[in-house]
Amino acid sequence: MSEPLSEPFASVSGVFDAGFRPVRAVARIGGRLAGLLEQGPRQDQPIVQSAVVFLRAMEEAVVQSWPMTPSEPPPELPTTFPDPLQPLAHSFRPDATPIERLIMGFGLDAVDLDILWTACLPDCHEGYASVLRALSPRGEPQPTVGLLLQLLAPDLIHRPALEHRLTGGALRRAGLILLGEEGPLPERAISLQPGLWNALTGLAPWPTDIELADVHPIMSGLEHWATSPDVLLTRRVVETLEPVTVVVSAEDEATALHRAAVIAQLAGRPYITVRLAATTTPGVWRRLALFAVVSGRIPVVGMVWPDGPKVSDGPDMSMFPIPVLLAVREGAPAVAGDRAWLHTPIGRLSVADRVRMWEGVLPELTEFAPGFAVRYRLEPDLAFAVARSAKIHARMAQRPVSKEDVGHCVRARLNVSLPSGVALIRPTAGFGSLVLAEDRVQQLREAIDRLNHQPLVLDDWRFLHNRSGARGVRMLFSGPPGTGKTLAAEVMAHELDLDVLLVDVSKVVSKWIGETEKNLGQVFDAAERTAAVLFFDEADSLFGRRTEVSDAHDRYANLETAYLLSRLERFEGLAVLSTNLRQNIDNAFLRRLEFVVDFDEPEFEDRVRLWRAHVPQTAPVHEEVDFEELALMYPIVGGLIRNAATAAAFLAASHGSSLGRHHFFWAIWREYEKAGRAFPGFPAGVEFTRSMFGVETRQGFTP
Template sequence: MTAPLLHRLAGVEHRVRQAVADARTTDHHPDDPFRGLYLTERDVERILSTGRAPFDGPQPSGPPGTSRLDVLAARAGLLPLDLELLLIALAPDVDSRFEQLYGYLNDDVTRRRATAGLALRLAGVHEAAAPGRARLSASGPLVACGLLVVEEPDRPFLSRALRVPDRVVAHLLGDDRPDSALAGFTCPPEPAVTGLPETDQLSRAVEHGIRLLYLRERPGGCARTLAASALTSPVLCADPARMNGAADALALLRESLLTGAAVLLGPVGPGTPPTAALEALGPPAVPVLVHGSGEWDPAWSTEPPLRLDVGPAPPGTRRALWSSVLGPEVDPAATAHFTLTPAQVRRAARAAHLAALAEELPVTAPHLRSGARAQNASSLERLARRIEPAVSWADLVTPPPVVAQLRELADRARLRERVLGAWRMRTGGGRGRGVTALFAGDSGTGKTMSAEVVAAELGLDLYVVDLATVVDKYVGETEKNLERVFTEASSVNGVLLFDEADAIFGKRSEVRDAHDRYANLESAYLLQRMETFDGVAILSTNLRANLDEAFTRRLDLVIEFPLPDAGLRLALWDACLGPLLPRTDDLDLDFLASAFELAGGHIRSAAVTAAYLAASADRPVRMADVVRAVAREYRKLGRLRLDREFGPYLSLVTAEEGLP
């Protein structure tokens, strides 16, 4: 196993022996005890007279201004003097002879790089000339662009060593591998996509010399995809939150100048301002694109940017992206209502393909919906409880008019792109494309389950807002928490459910003290925020009368959930007891439905209690178990137990309660 390695090392040993032999033949002072600590005139003459490739070979030919050095000079705005200084500092990194020569000229063989004074003299500039010295200052393009490092700041200016960063040397020698220093805060750009509406506008802006742009991402919009689609140059995507001060910003600027890439900074926001990065990227003509979901803050830069909104890809483009992964047989209707960026569409399509492959089935609508839901970020789960829908229309036992309204709600969410987008049916005033509905009815009438059914029909997750994490006793904190909920929900493909909504969407009252004033401010904020919401939101309440009338005007649908009649109660009893629960023949569902006026939630609770009674006795469910479970449900609700309601089964209840 080690024979090949030992063979290669033997070759290295041979070359080392040859190099030592060559050195001995040219070493005129082998016995000098100070050998290596100084250079004699003969040594310098020998170095100068010895040619070395590629300097002694034919010079490459090509059109003027097309070499990597010329292109870099044009991008960084370097003067001829800057180029001379850069080449002087670069020489030891290309040919080791310059280390010895610079050590000789510095009168110190340990200083093997050009100093500022030596570089100026070699460039034909007097050491005391201010214009020449300025080219090596921190504000000069060589240092400001990261192309040259002036080391040893404690020394006098003229004796400070000049060093060219390894990445610049590698680039000028033909190496295009990116700087390893960028790995911590950059990521590759997204693939280009045709058909994005903002492509031409961004392309024209960069062509006309606009160097600072702000791309505000709307839900479903992706600045990284747009930049890759609109620009002919490469794109460097950097995250300001992961950048470590000016050093990272300088490395980013240097890489942009070397490769001719545009810089895409983001996402930015109040907590992640791009100020430091913009200051470092400001002087040269580097296109800088900043992206975020909020408004541009003028404090980020003294230079105003061109602002562009990045919206979602058109339906035709999204269909093409789905088809590019899954083939043309994908159902467009199954994916049209998802608000996904092009990158998320590709990942969702891939996830759907893998799920179908694992089941050895063709890709179906449930696979597509599961793949789309997998793209949801987990940030909303800190503020709301996520429910993956597990019910369908067949599980819903409600009156037909309620079912019809629920289907209308699902259609509104599915078709809003066509109605509000293509047909321009959205009014002005900054209103969003959201769909909001109110579910009103007594407890247990199926409001939450109906919301889950609607979410399942759309292939979305249901997020139930936890009021304990939203309502805060301190003034203004509730509004901040609600803003976080709405902001996170706008970037998630899900249905937002505010259960017991009257707790935060209550009526505004007359202002009698400071508490009333702040309570009204909370309601006014919610009124405004609901109008600008772009997602699907459902409010549920047991007390519709407590809701502010201004909310109902802004709702798309108000669905009343009545208490079930005897026919619906019969279906509910049968559905809640389920097909797998063993039952005895004495189970009288008709009596249960006609005798006990219970809502669906209470019927479900009684059915579960009866199942536990039967399981503890290790037998099927009997009528006695169900009747006793109903009696316990009555006690939980604080309802009076009327003897006539229990009819022939009254003795079962009184026996359990120990009554005569």
């Protein structure tokens, strides 16, 4: 015989039979189905009789396997709560079962549960699926609406209410059950949300199609931030389980996601971190809401936005009965719908906070924490990963961890994909490789000091307090090509233990409206992520003087310049602009530069030093070679000296000889020829023949 029909809106506490073990609850429904078949018109058919035998056998086997014991009374859950949020708090108890969480999270009652267990039949056992396939008019292994109506509402008076539950009730709204879309309603199949059965039974509490994010909340350096009013309010929302969407925004999604996870941890609630694309369909968001409730965890979601056309609206979060922490990048549309939401913007950590962060994650190198804080603008989770990698690196080398290990691991961790027109340079040259007037070298050292001493001047002494861009250093290198501007940027980066991002301006500037700003934004984002020195080579076309607006092209060109000026002001690192013609740089940029360094063509003494610097001591140089002679006769810049020295070496190697005077003279002549400059000639008494350089014509030769 079938069990009495559950009355609509019956007491929830009355249906906690058998401790709500899902298999036992499904077997109970199977027994009711057996009773229905035993009383039906097809009870004498062999296929129906076989189905009844299986259903009864399963019911008996389950009862014997999981008998109800006196020590296992049905849980007594209250059916009414004075506080509307109290059911959620009850469902977030550590000992709450998945079905209890569903009941409290989505407001299910006894009839909803009977529908749910019926939908679970084919997921519980293949035998149930076989029985249902035999009973389905379409041969589908799921219960149909008609079968469910016969099973749970044999009286016609109850059918409309049950049909409403199936088409628009709590189970459908929450996505716990799915309804077929074709054919008459009684013939449509009822199926369980994929993965829900495994979650209810504890086999797999999380679906595989929702990407989990590997986020480890690290508190080092966030102590001050954690006590800010915005964070305290957000923590309170999560603690009390208010159904509110908290939008956590930062310069990038990864930073926002880490901070959102920290907030969830501080609130003391279990949470799950996932990543979803901004274009994710509502069905996936509904699955996220469902499985977050079943698992009893607050969803912390990192929203990944595409690089193409902007998505106009964020997701509708109204299907979540619990708080949601949504991590987005600044400026991204966050939420849609009428659900309540709060915004928690995430600013950059101060240098003082980063000092505490490095002291916390790497106590072995506390004395270097201020330097790390200035050089590496990292979030605590990334700093922790860098510190762990540095320790492993040192341990494998069987020595204590060093600041060089940290620099190496920062570079490895931040080896991000670079936008078009940007090259990453690993600097190796120090100040000993730079031939420059002493006062110019002093300017470079002062710029480095300005970065290294920020904690003292800006934080302790509070100079430029709260001024935007105060932690950035902007420099202009002006001078002819080959005078060492790029090398000077590399030397500074090497001294700071940073890389150089070399920007090819010709590939950044675009003729298409808006593309230049997009490209520039990617360049600055890459520099900030890699904590690198940003070097704009031949920056005249980007930083040139703004023009009078005579057409649309001029107007957009000036907009690009204004955008660049704004972004450069906000950049918190070392940015170097290189130009051959200082007078072409817009005065608005010059006013915002901390240093302007002129790179003049080298004097005689500097050229001697350059020749000695570019010809290694290990090279076989003939004793007749006089670098002072070369420096006196040929007033060329360091770039040409480097090229000539290298070319002379290859000439000597091809002749199988040491480097002689004629090799250097020939190489220098080639550089003059390439530059389109008049060659000063050779020293008196020097005569060349083409055979010296592999040319068969034997005659006196004067280039």
